[in-house]
Amino acid sequence: MSFRISEIDIPLSDPFKNDALDRPAMVEFMANVIKKAGGKPLVIAVDAPYGSGKSTFIGMLNAVLINENYQTVNFNAWKADHVSDPLVAMVAALDEALPKAEDKTGKLKAGLDKVRNITGKVARRVLVAGVKVGTAGVLDIEDGLEEIIRDAAGDAVSDIVEKFQNETKLNISFRSELENAVSQLALAQKNSTLVFFIDELDRCRPDFAISLLERVKHMFDVPNIAFILSVDKRQLEAATAAVYGERINAAEYLRKFIDLEFGLPLPHNKKFVEMAVARSGLSELFSLHSQDGGGYQCGQFTRFLTLLSRILQLTLRTQERCITRMKLVLDQTPIGQSSNPIHVALLVVLRTVDQDFFYKTVKGILSPVEVLNFFSAKPEGEIALNSTEGRILHALLVTEDRNDERRKEFKKKLIDVMNENSSTREDANNASEMLNLLDSFGMDGKVFPIIARKIDIAAQIRN
Template identity: 45%
Template sequence: MTSRIHEIEVPDENPFLNDVLNRKEVVDFLAKLVGRTTGPFVLAIDSEWGTGKTTLIAMLQAVLRKENFQCVHFNAWKADYVADPLVPMVSAINQIQLPAGEAAKTFSDRLQTIKKGTGVLAKRGLIAGIKVATLGVLDVESDVEAIAAELTGATANDLVERFEQENEILTKFRSDLESAVEQLAAAGKQKNLIFFIDELDRCRPDFAITLLERVKHLFDVPHIVFVLSIDKRQLEASTAAVYGSGINAPEYLRRFIDLELGLPTIGGKPFTDLILKRTGLDEVFAERTSNAELQYDREHFVRYFTQLADLCQLTLRARERCATRLMIVMHQTPPNHYLDPIVVAVLLVLRTIKPSLFRQIVEGVAGTKEIMEYLYTLPAAEKIATDRAGAVIEAELLAADHDSRRDDRAKELADIAQDEKRGAADRQYARNVLELISYPGRSSRSAMRMRSIAGKVDMAALTRGRG
């Protein structure tokens, strides 16, 4: 087993080789969109963190590269330790290698002048950043000018002249950038430079907002298409953190983004299968063949974890974290011992989506009743109620619960099954659970396992449970 789940591999020659989420149609649509758009243009792919945006971006890049587009990838989160995003953004463009020739030479020459302008603009941005960070404590006429002198080697006596000089630098920067991008077509590439910015919503707020400002003021030139990978809600929070809660964050962000496209949340069994494969858990499950019941542990876990994760709308990243916790559980469960895969699946999901209820289970004050009540409050709960899955989940939880809870619930279910005033679906559900909890394989296991299993899911929980 591996202790960390790495990003899904996206081979250049076959971008959709590991596409278990069936996103080829979405990627192909995006490739046509950004390929046919005449920049400047900013497209934002908006979806919650952990929903697979990074993998989709990797697939999109691979498709565009096959179509002879020059792509630049910039992971903003990995660069947000620097003061100004302009520097790593220009560095990303500097990595472009064109075929040897006149176009490549011109491209290189333009980049040299762009880098010179970057140095000056980044220093000026640093001065402004210091002013903002100190909330006006600095004195404009003394402290800021001293900093300007130290950074630029000049004295800012004439602010109007300095503004005009900076405007000239900005104009020169954009002109050289436009000329550099024009060399792509001259070098046999497609006209558009596709500039991908990933993980923007995870950056520190001031870095994220400064980056958007740089895109707007410096990179707004023909044939540059930006593709931003964002969680807009997080980006709106960053905007409020920088400019205060009174700002209209959605309206502010519209200044920078020409088109937003949502990414549908996708889960399902194929993704669960992929997680088990990538973590090496498939091999561990394969060892669980000491008796007829254990050999179905993987099948049961995949089915019920997928249903519960879909029901609770877990992000793909959250599902991966559940798999990491499953690794810990399986480290503690010998291959000839009961794993209780359905109970494990329930507790993994609860630990992620409802930690307060999980803690109550660990402490022994909550059990099957509270779990099922919570699950049936979720919007799509009827999906597990109508295909017998809900009855199976409740029966497995009861088998692992306290004897008194199980007995009380069995009496309640017996009454429901005989109550003609109840709906037919309720009576059938009660009969299903009663039938399942009477199964010899369940009744022969020791009760009160739920807290022990919770301890395997979270070692800290195990310590709390013993207190």
């Protein structure tokens, strides 16, 4: 059995086929920004916390642009941060992506070869231990440039000013050859603008992340190249402080590299949870524990995970982690035994977001009111708890209260409200509804400890 939730498929023929976050309008908006840039250099940061769906968003944007005949490059920075200089890895990604075979004149390939050749000299320090820079010396280059490169590499430079001048000339040569290579895209029947996607930048080593931004600014700032950076700006600011010290104004420093910032909204909707549950295979496990095929219980888990995700503002990655833990718990539950989907949804979320609060809830240290106050204090908590799902959650907490006297007193108050002549019809109906919910769960308070033990063990498995 696989406990990995499969990646969202983004088919080129229909980029939004599996979209669960209502993002087509945002993707189209971003595509139009790139089109309106008119070939000017452009760096856009798509900013959202880790696990918020940035990779899926730029994947859809990539597909839309490809369908509109743009040439794109996809570079996962995190997978490349084992090298000391990101320049060669970026040029390698560029070289791999560009459609050289479609250029019958050979000019695109020739231009890229020159870029690769100069790259090997700019990044003269070996990037990976024991591995030489791959493509240096592929082509003969212009008279005089060879001497510049040799001097810039430190072969015979004694004057630091001269060395700086030579390295500056080398960088200018790189940008010139890169601009020339990109200008040949038309020969491969492509749009004139190259779109370079950089994902997972905020997960890289701080020095690598900052070095990559500096390479983008100083080496790739040429016409007809647009960069889309997928980042968590807070993490990137922390990386900047790690490299340059806490006293640096990290936000201001990063503005030097980024032209536009796009804050990706944090989504919370039932459709995403439903699709993540389907991709996880969780529904098949539910079917082993229910005579109705598991549809109802799976629906209940989805319903309450959605509610709690909305209240606690869980990232998409955290929601997926909760689904995986539900799968682990269900897999360890004897076939035919109730899966208690609402109980598990509540406890698995609490264990994920606040371990201490989870233990206090399970042990009955916190009253149902205190748990509900924890939720209602959140921005959307009070509104969410006034829903049908919120009232069910309230009833569940009361039935699982380890304090017998408190449970009995709560039930007695409900009965009194129903019997009092002064009670409004609405209050009486609400009291009656709550009593029915309590009866549907049972008033023994014995389910939480059993489920909590399984969740606690499942939480030790880091997915």
